[in-house]
Amino acid sequence: MKDSEIISKTIAFVKETLKEAEGGHDWFHIERVYLNAQRIAQDQEVDLLVVSLGALLHDIADAKFHDGDESIGPRIAQDFLKSIGVAEKTICHVVNIINNISFKNSLEKKVEAQFLSTELMIIQDADRLDALGAIGIARAFNYGGFKNRELYNPDIAPNLNMTKEEYKKSNAPTINHFYEKLLLLKDKMNTPMGTKMAEERHGFMLNYLEQFYNEWKGTL
Ligand code: ADP
Ligand code: NI
Structure with a gap:
């Protein structure tokens, strides 16, 4: 099967599987991560099929929504890729990527993940970019609204020393999430292109915050 055919079958599978997913991790999140990943991969010597499949399948079963079971996502991806006849070596790499990404998100992790590849680093950058910029701001307030949180409270300072729990x-x-997580991401990027894109989105968020505070104080 041609790579393009594998990718279109995977897109159809992911869309169907994520039909009921919540807004922060729905098909459109996947699509944005997929597009970001392709842009970052442009100037790198990488396996583009692995980058595409990894990006498309990286949130196929977020452990957060499966009682913390991190083996589900990689297993669903593996079974699907096998069912459409993808080469064993490609499947293995994609599964390692998904494992590693969910591992990084895990609260219970005891040991550091072992697997590293340029393809993984690209997908991680692409995923982080979706937490930045205009989209990142939208996702943050969407999440805060879902949790019924205040937009901002000048009396509650950000706390950078919390454990994950x-x-x-x-x-x-x-607003505290910007200081505790989002504004720290640009320095954690893996690739030159990812870093450049993160810096642009970072600058946009700083402008946004300045405007936010001015409007809050009634000075604009
Ligand atoms: P991931 O995309 O790695 O699964 P999360 O599920 O933690 O990450 O976050 C999904 C989206 O929700 C991101 O855009 C993130 O910034 C946002 N988010 C997570 N935690 C918070 C929070 N405490 N306040 C506001 N937004 C949050
Ligand atoms: Ni994601």
């Missing part, structure tokens, strides 16, 4: 339980205003 504390962070999950914290009911802090959504």
Whole structure:
């Protein structure tokens, strides 16, 4: 089967599987990550099929929505890729990528993940980019609204010393998330293109925050 055919079959599968997914991790999140990943991969010597399949399948079963079971996503991806006859080596790489990405998100992780590849680093950058810029801002307030959090509260300062568990339980205003997570991402990017895109989106968020505070104080 041609790569383009594998990719269109995978797109159809992901759309169908994520039909009921919540807004932050729906098909459109996947599509944006897929497009970001392709852009980042442009100037790199990589296996483009692995980048595409990894991006398309990276959130196929987020452990957060499956009682923390991190083996589900990789298993669903593996079974699907096998069913359409993708080469074993490609499947193995894609599964390693999905494993590693869900591993990184895990609260219970005890040891660091072992697997590393340029394809994985590209997909991780592409996923992080979706938490930045205009889309990142929209996703943050969408998440905050879902959790019924305040937009902003000048009396509640950001806290950069929380453990992951504390962070999950914290009911802090959504603006704090910018300082606790989003504005730190640009320095964690893996690739030159990812870093460049993150810097642009970072700048946009700083402008947004300035406008936000001015409107809040009534000075604009
Ligand atoms: P991932 O995309 O790696 O699964 P999450 O599920 O933690 O990450 O986050 C999904 C989206 O929700 C991201 O855009 C993230 O910025 C946003 N988000 C996560 N936690 C918070 C929070 N405490 N406040 C506001 N937005 C959040
Ligand atoms: Ni994602």
